[in-house]
Amino acid sequence: MTEHVDVLIIGAGLSGIGAAHHLQAALPGKTYAILEARETIGGTWDLFRYPGVRSDSDMHTLGYRFRPWTQAKAIADGPSILRYIRDTAAEAGIDRHIRFRHRVVSASWSGEDARWTVEAIHDGEPVRFTCGFLFACSGYYRYDAGHLPDFPGIERFGGTVVHPQHWPEDLDHTGKKVVVIGSGATAVTLVPAMAGKAAHVTMLQRSPTYIMSLPAEDAIANTLRRLLGARRAYPIVRWKNVAAVTLFYRLSRRRPRLVRSIIRKATIRRLPPGYDVDTHFKPRYRPWDQRLCIVPDGDLFAAIRDGRASVVTDRITEFTETGLRLESGTELDADIVVTATGLRLLALGGIRLTVDGRDVALPETMAYKGMMLSGVPNFAFTIGYINASWTLKADLVSEYVMRLLRHLDARGHDQCVPVNDDPDVTEQPLMDFQAGYVLRSIEEFPKAGSRTPWRIPMSYAHDLVDLRYGPIDDGVMRFSRRPVPREAARRSA
The missing domain is CATH 3.50.50.60 (FAD/NAD(P)-binding domain)
Structure with a gap:
């Protein structure tokens, strides 16, 4: 049996729980589910259990905009952060929407139906979901293995x-x-x-x-x-x-x-x-x-x-x-x-994307506002800042997605897709950062561009204005309705 929801969120970590909270608050009539590959809430903050694990950003910015951090320590330990995420989910009833042990392997978009079909593995068995909008909040770390150089002997x-x-x-x-x-x-x-x-x-x-x-x-x-x-x-x-x-x-x-x-x-x-x-x-x-x-x-x-x-x-x-x-x-x-030799990156959790039967090669796409992909409809992803806390960007991405969904509903549109048809835009790395874990894998990720809205400024102040208040219909984001089925068209005639 295929389950359908309006919005499907991938990942029940810091970003995914935040996205669900924004969705419930802004669009309470929308149905949604969260698919989480692991058995529990928390993502990175549940995965890492080494001694002393803690944040490397202060919790007043790593915490959610909508939920104050109230503990005395601003540089918090991992268990405290994990508790904060789980309490957020429990108090808002988000935990009831999570499907644990669901590892997403592929997602295919049908323009004719204006919906995604998402294939996942649950306890070794294939399961299927459909949704109108797909929101990837799985971060960019590979969870099954870290980076280990070839050490002789x-x-x-x-x-x-x-x-x-x-x-x-x-x-x-x-x-x-x-x-x-x-x-x-x-x-x-x-x-x-x-x-x-x-x-x-x-x-x-x-x-x-x-x-x-x-x-x-x-x-x-x-x-x-x-x-x-x-x-x-x-x-x-x-x-x-x-x-x-x-x-x-x-x-x-x-x-x-x-x-x-x-x-x-x-x-x-x-x-x-x-x-x-x-x-x-x-x-x-x-x-x-x-x-x-x-x-x-x-x-x-x-x-x-x-x-x-x-x-x-x-x-x-x-x-x-x-x-x-x-x-x-x-x-x-x-x-x-x-x-402690580093992490390995994995773009979009390794999910295979197809649009109307065509495989999406991520390195051939360009990231719109650092959160959507050129040519990929009704899809967003969250990647945080490298020069500030992750959640500052995650909150803004979720706010923008809510604005986008509201815009679709208000104008009767089914589809939105960013289109890069500017010949003057040149490709740039998605993350212009010299860390080894980035350099090892950056070629597998989408590209950024040299001009707005494809350029990624890594600036909270810039993104705050752009994502929270900037125009949704900016000429780059294209909107459409799904085609009317032939039988329905004949009946209406």
Whole structure:
């Protein structure tokens, strides 16, 4: 039996639950369902279970616009974020619309019927849904496997090797020598979190990353919440933090030497006297060529200062029976090696799209406003910012989709599709970002364009005006009604 809904949302993580909340609030008469491949709500925040897992954005911007973050810690731990998402779903009754263990494999659009037919696998069996609008909120991480380089000799290592994306519940690192390979957000989170119990934790990096310390608690936010209450304080704090992040990002792009100097001086203050900052904390690239790593209350620097952790900047020659041998000739003993070597991206969750029998090759499409695909009707997807919190963009995308659906209903249209017929638009990467996980997979994603509305500015202020208030019928988005069936046409005649 095929189930039909007005809107089908793919993914029950931060974006999917937010999209459902926006849909219920803006268009309560619409029917919808959420297809979730896993067994529970939460997406990334349920998948990652490694020690210390937390946000790398403050929760006043990573939280939903419609639901204030009320906890004292602004840089929140993973379980708290997961609770926030699940509470949002439960309180709004969204959880009743979720179909768990439904992995979407394909979606085909019929212009004649003005609907999507979505094929999924549920407990090993194929199931089918149809919908008028398809909304992909599955993020861009591949959930079944992280990135693991080909390390020579890894098979002969006598200890435990673990990737953060698949953390064993029974892994005990108490009193163990731990080597964490990597220098990104996951590594700088793991090192201080494991250092409390481990004999010693070494962060082994090929090259340094920009790392900044921020207070775990936002004193202004906590004060305003006490004085004004959560509802009134939340938008003030949200805009304060948006402004701070935006200004720092722009300063980084315009005055990279100044920002590099600011970060360096702050790093020196938190490390032991005489520490070799140039070797371990002086990146080769400019600030914000890659995402900055945030450490709450300087916990990574504190672990280094106390001697519980250390940083080694070198390259791996091979694994040995007892650890790792490096290019410098140094050998690192280890009982546990954590390969925090990055994630793998997967465009639209690996879903195969077809439009009127034609396969959609994603790299041949262009992203309209960073959220729809040229030539693909009644379809939207969510990808957040790389220079600010994910949810800032996710909220705006959902708001725009609600405006678009309302526009369709008001004018009696069945279909909307962005069409790129501007010969002056040139292709650009969807994410102009130098992080390894992006560079490894960006060619599999849709393209951005050189001109509006195909250009992706990565600016919340720009998107706020464009997506919340800009015209829906802008000449690029085309609207139509589905053809009248011949029998119906003859009867009406």
